[in-house]
Amino acid sequence: MSEAAIIDGKAFAEGLRGRVATFASQFEAKAGRKAGLAVVLVGEDPASQVYVRNKGKQTVACGMNSFEHKLDADTSEADLLALVEKLNADPAVDGILVQLPLPAHMNEQKVIATINPDKDVDGFHVVNVGRLATGLPGFVPCTPLGCVMLLKDRLGSLSGLDAVVIGRSNIVGKPMAQLLTAESCTVTIAHSRTKDLPEVVRRADIVVAAVGRPEMVKGDWIKPGATVIDVGINRVPAAEEGKTKLVGDVDFASVSQVAGAITPVPGGVGPMTIAVLLRNTLVAAHRNAGIALDENAI
Ligand code: GUN
Numbered sequence: 385m386s387e388a389a390i391i392d393g394k395a396f397a398e399g400l401r402g403r404v405a406t407f408a409s410q411f412e413a414k415a416g417r418k419a420g421l422a423v424v425l426v427g428e429d430p431a432s433q434v435y436v437r438n439k440g441k442q443t444v445a446c447g448m449n450s451f452e453h454k455l456d457a458d459t460s461e462a463d464l465l466a467l468v469e470k471l472n473a474d475p476a477v478d479g480i481l482v483q484l485p486l487p488a489h490m491n492e493q494k495v496i497a498t499i500n501p502d503k504d505v506d507g508f509h510v511v512n513v514g515r516l517a518t519g520l521p522g523f524v525p526c527t528p529l530g531c532v533m534l535l536k537d538r539l540g541s542l543s544g545l546d547a548v549v550i551g552r553s554n555i556v557g558k559p560m561a562q563l564l565t566a567e568s569c570t571v572t573i574a575h576s577r578t579k580d581l582p583e584v585v586r587r588a589d590i591v592v593a594a595v596g597r598p599e600m601v602k603g604d605w606i607k608p609g610a611t612v613i614d615v616g617i618n619r620v621p622a623a624e625e626g627k628t629k630l631v632g633d634v635d636f637a638s639v640s641q642v643a644g645a646i647t648p649v650p651g652g653v654g655p656m657t658i659a660v661l662l663r664n665t666l667v668a669a670h671r672n673a674g675i676a677l678d679e680n681a682i
Contacts, residue, residue: 530656603638
Protein backbone atom coordinates (compact mmCIF):
# COMPACT_ATOMS: atom_id res chain seq x y z
CA MET A 385 0.00 0.00 0.00
CA SER A 386 1.27 3.49 -0.77
CA GLU A 387 2.28 5.91 1.96
CA ALA A 388 -0.08 8.72 2.93
CA ALA A 389 0.78 12.33 2.11
CA ILE A 390 1.99 14.22 5.18
CA ILE A 391 -0.05 17.32 6.02
CA ASP A 392 2.58 19.86 7.08
CA GLY A 393 0.90 21.91 9.83
CA LYS A 394 4.15 23.60 10.74
CA ALA A 395 4.51 25.07 7.24
CA PHE A 396 0.81 26.03 7.05
CA ALA A 397 1.04 27.74 10.47
CA GLU A 398 4.09 29.68 9.30
CA GLY A 399 2.17 30.91 6.27
CA LEU A 400 -0.81 31.87 8.44
CA ARG A 401 1.44 33.82 10.83
CA GLY A 402 2.90 35.61 7.80
CA ARG A 403 -0.58 36.68 6.68
CA VAL A 404 -1.43 37.77 10.24
CA ALA A 405 1.75 39.89 10.33
CA THR A 406 0.84 41.60 7.03
CA PHE A 407 -2.69 42.44 8.21
CA ALA A 408 -1.43 43.41 11.69
CA SER A 409 0.82 46.08 10.21
CA GLN A 410 -2.09 47.37 8.07
CA PHE A 411 -4.24 47.44 11.21
CA GLU A 412 -1.61 49.48 13.05
CA ALA A 413 -1.50 52.02 10.19
CA LYS A 414 -5.31 52.37 10.17
CA ALA A 415 -5.99 52.26 13.93
CA GLY A 416 -2.93 54.18 15.14
CA ARG A 417 -2.15 51.36 17.60
CA LYS A 418 -1.10 47.74 17.55
CA ALA A 419 -3.56 44.91 18.09
CA GLY A 420 -3.09 43.43 21.58
CA LEU A 421 -3.46 40.01 23.20
CA ALA A 422 -3.55 39.57 26.98
CA VAL A 423 -2.60 36.13 28.33
CA VAL A 424 -3.24 35.25 31.96
CA LEU A 425 -1.38 32.39 33.62
CA VAL A 426 -2.24 31.30 37.16
CA GLY A 427 0.29 29.07 38.91
CA GLU A 428 3.41 27.32 37.70
CA ASP A 429 2.32 24.36 35.58
CA PRO A 430 5.45 23.75 33.44
CA ALA A 431 3.56 22.88 30.21
CA SER A 432 1.36 26.00 30.60
CA GLN A 433 4.44 28.15 31.15
CA VAL A 434 5.93 26.92 27.86
CA TYR A 435 2.64 27.56 25.98
CA VAL A 436 2.33 31.06 27.43
CA ARG A 437 5.95 31.95 26.60
CA ASN A 438 5.47 30.76 23.00
CA LYS A 439 2.20 32.67 22.65
CA GLY A 440 3.90 35.87 23.84
CA LYS A 441 6.88 35.47 21.50
CA GLN A 442 4.76 34.70 18.44
CA THR A 443 2.35 37.57 19.19
CA VAL A 444 5.23 40.06 19.20
CA ALA A 445 6.82 38.45 16.11
CA CYS A 446 3.54 39.12 14.24
CA GLY A 447 3.64 42.83 15.13
CA MET A 448 1.03 42.76 17.90
CA ASN A 449 1.31 43.68 21.59
CA SER A 450 1.52 40.88 24.15
CA PHE A 451 0.38 41.58 27.71
CA GLU A 452 1.37 38.75 30.05
CA HIS A 453 -0.15 38.48 33.52
CA LYS A 454 1.36 35.85 35.81
CA LEU A 455 -0.49 35.23 39.07
CA ASP A 456 0.52 33.03 42.01
CA ALA A 457 -1.18 29.64 42.31
CA ASP A 458 -2.89 30.78 45.54
CA THR A 459 -4.44 33.91 43.96
CA SER A 460 -8.11 34.18 44.93
CA GLU A 461 -10.79 33.68 42.29
CA ALA A 462 -12.05 37.20 43.08
CA ASP A 463 -8.64 38.68 42.22
CA LEU A 464 -8.54 36.78 38.92
CA LEU A 465 -12.07 37.94 38.04
CA ALA A 466 -11.04 41.54 38.86
CA LEU A 467 -8.08 41.24 36.46
CA VAL A 468 -10.35 39.88 33.71
CA GLU A 469 -12.75 42.82 34.23
CA LYS A 470 -9.81 45.23 33.98
CA LEU A 471 -8.71 43.63 30.69
CA ASN A 472 -12.32 43.74 29.40
CA ALA A 473 -12.28 47.52 29.94
CA ASP A 474 -8.79 48.13 28.50
CA PRO A 475 -9.01 49.48 24.91
CA ALA A 476 -5.43 48.30 24.17
CA VAL A 477 -6.52 44.68 24.75
CA ASP A 478 -8.35 43.06 21.80
CA GLY A 479 -8.09 39.45 22.92
CA ILE A 480 -8.04 37.80 26.35
CA LEU A 481 -6.84 34.25 26.98
CA VAL A 482 -6.88 32.70 30.43
CA GLN A 483 -4.61 29.66 30.25
CA LEU A 484 -6.32 26.43 31.35
CA PRO A 485 -6.29 24.40 33.49
CA LEU A 486 -6.81 26.76 36.43
CA PRO A 487 -5.96 25.75 40.03
CA ALA A 488 -8.61 23.56 41.67
CA HIS A 489 -9.99 26.34 43.91
CA MET A 490 -11.16 28.30 40.86
CA ASN A 491 -14.34 27.77 38.84
CA GLU A 492 -13.21 27.71 35.19
CA GLN A 493 -16.73 28.25 33.82
CA LYS A 494 -17.19 31.33 35.98
CA VAL A 495 -13.85 32.78 34.87
CA ILE A 496 -14.59 32.15 31.18
CA ALA A 497 -18.08 33.64 31.59
CA THR A 498 -16.49 36.87 32.87
CA ILE A 499 -14.46 37.43 29.67
CA ASN A 500 -16.13 39.88 27.26
CA PRO A 501 -17.33 37.54 24.43
CA ASP A 502 -16.00 40.02 21.85
CA LYS A 503 -12.49 39.59 23.35
CA ASP A 504 -12.85 35.81 23.88
CA VAL A 505 -10.31 34.73 21.23
CA ASP A 506 -10.37 31.15 22.61
CA GLY A 507 -14.07 30.90 21.69
CA PHE A 508 -14.88 29.26 25.04
CA HIS A 509 -17.58 31.70 26.29
CA VAL A 510 -21.13 30.30 26.01
CA VAL A 511 -22.06 33.26 23.80
CA ASN A 512 -19.42 32.19 21.27
CA VAL A 513 -20.42 28.53 21.61
CA GLY A 514 -23.99 29.63 20.79
CA ARG A 515 -22.86 31.81 17.90
CA LEU A 516 -20.96 28.86 16.39
CA ALA A 517 -23.98 26.59 16.84
CA THR A 518 -26.30 29.06 15.10
CA GLY A 519 -23.90 30.27 12.39
CA LEU A 520 -23.46 33.80 13.73
CA PRO A 521 -20.06 35.53 13.56
CA GLY A 522 -18.12 35.00 16.78
CA PHE A 523 -14.91 33.29 17.82
CA VAL A 524 -14.19 29.63 17.18
CA PRO A 525 -11.81 27.58 19.38
CA CYS A 526 -8.33 27.66 17.86
CA THR A 527 -7.49 23.97 17.54
CA PRO A 528 -10.63 22.84 15.65
CA LEU A 529 -10.51 25.93 13.42
CA GLY A 530 -6.90 25.05 12.60
CA CYS A 531 -7.97 21.48 11.72
CA VAL A 532 -10.63 22.77 9.30
CA MET A 533 -8.08 25.08 7.66
CA LEU A 534 -5.75 22.10 7.08
CA LEU A 535 -8.63 19.97 5.74
CA LYS A 536 -9.81 22.63 3.29
CA ASP A 537 -6.24 23.28 2.17
CA ARG A 538 -5.85 19.56 1.43
CA LEU A 539 -9.30 18.65 0.07
CA GLY A 540 -10.86 21.89 -1.18
CA SER A 541 -14.61 21.55 -0.62
CA LEU A 542 -15.61 19.18 2.20
CA SER A 543 -19.24 19.11 1.06
CA GLY A 544 -20.92 15.70 1.30
CA LEU A 545 -17.96 13.95 2.90
CA ASP A 546 -18.46 11.56 5.84
CA ALA A 547 -16.57 12.82 8.90
CA VAL A 548 -16.04 11.01 12.19
CA VAL A 549 -14.85 13.05 15.16
CA ILE A 550 -13.52 10.87 17.99
CA GLY A 551 -13.89 12.83 21.25
CA ARG A 552 -16.63 15.12 22.54
CA SER A 553 -14.76 17.79 24.52
CA ASN A 554 -15.95 21.40 24.59
CA ILE A 555 -12.52 22.57 23.38
CA VAL A 556 -12.10 20.25 20.36
CA GLY A 557 -14.70 17.52 19.67
CA LYS A 558 -17.94 19.49 19.87
CA PRO A 559 -16.76 22.64 18.02
CA MET A 560 -15.02 20.42 15.44
CA ALA A 561 -18.34 18.69 14.73
CA GLN A 562 -20.09 22.08 14.39
CA LEU A 563 -17.48 23.35 11.93
CA LEU A 564 -17.61 20.19 9.80
CA THR A 565 -21.43 20.39 9.78
CA ALA A 566 -21.15 23.99 8.57
CA GLU A 567 -18.88 22.70 5.76
CA SER A 568 -21.72 20.31 4.76
CA CYS A 569 -20.05 17.12 5.97
CA THR A 570 -22.14 14.26 7.37
CA VAL A 571 -20.78 14.20 10.90
CA THR A 572 -20.62 11.47 13.53
CA ILE A 573 -19.31 12.22 17.02
CA ALA A 574 -17.79 9.07 18.50
CA HIS A 575 -16.56 8.70 22.09
CA SER A 576 -15.64 6.22 24.81
CA ARG A 577 -19.13 4.66 24.85
CA THR A 578 -19.43 4.28 21.07
CA LYS A 579 -20.23 0.71 20.04
CA ASP A 580 -17.75 -0.85 17.59
CA LEU A 581 -15.63 2.27 17.14
CA PRO A 582 -13.38 0.72 14.42
CA GLU A 583 -16.47 0.01 12.28
CA VAL A 584 -17.76 3.59 12.73
CA VAL A 585 -14.35 5.06 11.84
CA ARG A 586 -14.10 2.86 8.73
CA ARG A 587 -17.03 4.80 7.18
CA ALA A 588 -15.19 8.09 7.33
CA ASP A 589 -13.63 10.12 4.53
CA ILE A 590 -12.34 12.43 7.29
CA VAL A 591 -11.21 11.19 10.71
CA VAL A 592 -10.45 13.65 13.51
CA ALA A 593 -8.93 11.99 16.58
CA ALA A 594 -9.14 14.03 19.79
CA VAL A 595 -9.38 11.58 22.67
CA GLY A 596 -6.03 11.81 24.47
CA ARG A 597 -5.28 8.06 24.15
CA PRO A 598 -1.83 7.36 22.72
CA GLU A 599 -1.88 5.65 19.29
CA MET A 600 -5.45 4.36 19.75
CA VAL A 601 -6.60 4.65 16.11
CA LYS A 602 -5.17 1.77 14.06
CA GLY A 603 -4.56 1.30 10.35
CA ASP A 604 -7.30 -1.33 9.92
CA TRP A 605 -9.89 1.23 11.20
CA ILE A 606 -9.22 3.52 8.24
CA LYS A 607 -10.98 3.63 4.87
CA PRO A 608 -8.28 3.60 2.17
CA GLY A 609 -7.54 7.14 1.04
CA ALA A 610 -9.19 8.86 4.05
CA THR A 611 -7.79 12.09 5.48
CA VAL A 612 -6.70 11.71 9.09
CA ILE A 613 -6.27 14.63 11.49
CA ASP A 614 -4.52 13.76 14.75
CA VAL A 615 -5.19 16.26 17.55
CA GLY A 616 -3.58 14.12 20.27
CA ILE A 617 -0.40 15.16 22.06
CA ASN A 618 0.63 12.35 24.42
CA ARG A 619 3.99 12.03 26.12
CA VAL A 620 4.99 8.36 26.41
CA PRO A 621 8.18 6.44 27.32
CA ALA A 622 10.61 6.15 24.39
CA ALA A 623 12.59 3.02 23.48
CA GLU A 624 15.67 4.44 25.17
CA GLU A 625 15.62 4.05 28.98
CA GLY A 626 14.51 7.20 30.82
CA LYS A 627 13.56 9.12 27.64
CA THR A 628 10.10 10.19 26.49
CA LYS A 629 8.57 11.07 23.12
CA LEU A 630 5.39 12.70 21.79
CA VAL A 631 2.80 10.60 20.00
CA GLY A 632 -0.71 11.36 18.76
CA ASP A 633 -4.02 9.54 19.23
CA VAL A 634 -3.34 7.85 15.88
CA ASP A 635 -0.94 4.94 15.34
CA PHE A 636 1.04 6.73 12.64
CA ALA A 637 2.99 3.67 11.46
CA SER A 638 -0.09 1.62 10.51
CA VAL A 639 -2.50 4.45 9.59
CA SER A 640 -0.05 6.11 7.20
CA GLN A 641 -0.07 2.86 5.16
CA VAL A 642 -3.81 3.20 4.48
CA ALA A 643 -4.81 6.89 4.69
CA GLY A 644 -4.58 9.31 1.77
CA ALA A 645 -3.19 12.05 3.99
CA ILE A 646 -2.31 12.39 7.68
CA THR A 647 -1.08 15.02 10.12
CA PRO A 648 2.09 13.98 11.99
CA VAL A 649 2.74 14.48 15.72
CA PRO A 650 4.61 16.70 16.30
CA GLY A 651 4.37 19.14 13.38
CA GLY A 652 0.73 18.64 12.38
CA VAL A 653 -2.17 20.22 14.29
CA GLY A 654 0.00 21.45 17.22
CA PRO A 655 1.61 24.47 15.53
CA MET A 656 -1.78 25.57 14.17
CA THR A 657 -3.28 26.38 17.57
CA ILE A 658 -1.18 29.47 18.36
CA ALA A 659 -1.26 30.65 14.72
CA VAL A 660 -5.10 30.58 14.81
CA LEU A 661 -5.07 32.36 18.18
CA LEU A 662 -3.11 35.20 16.57
CA ARG A 663 -5.54 35.20 13.65
CA ASN A 664 -8.51 35.40 16.05
CA THR A 665 -6.84 38.27 17.94
CA LEU A 666 -6.37 40.23 14.73
CA VAL A 667 -10.00 39.60 13.77
CA ALA A 668 -11.08 40.80 17.24
CA ALA A 669 -8.99 43.96 16.85
CA HIS A 670 -10.67 44.84 13.54
CA ARG A 671 -14.18 44.12 14.81
CA ASN A 672 -13.66 46.02 18.07
CA ALA A 673 -12.10 49.02 16.27
CA GLY A 674 -14.80 48.99 13.54
CA ILE A 675 -12.18 48.51 10.78
CA ALA A 676 -13.14 46.30 7.82
CA LEU A 677 -11.21 43.05 7.24
CA ASP A 678 -11.73 40.24 4.74
CA GLU A 679 -11.64 37.51 7.38
CA ASN A 680 -11.46 34.79 4.71
CA ALA A 681 -8.23 36.29 3.35
CA ILE A 682 -6.35 35.23 6.45
N1 GUN B 1 -4.74 24.99 27.68
C1 GUN B 1 -4.43 24.10 26.69
N2 GUN B 1 -4.90 24.53 25.50
C2 GUN B 1 -5.51 25.71 25.73
C3 GUN B 1 -6.17 26.65 24.88
O1 GUN B 1 -6.31 26.48 23.67
N3 GUN B 1 -6.65 27.76 25.50
C4 GUN B 1 -6.52 27.96 26.84
N4 GUN B 1 -7.03 29.07 27.35
N5 GUN B 1 -5.92 27.12 27.65
C5 GUN B 1 -5.41 26.00 27.09
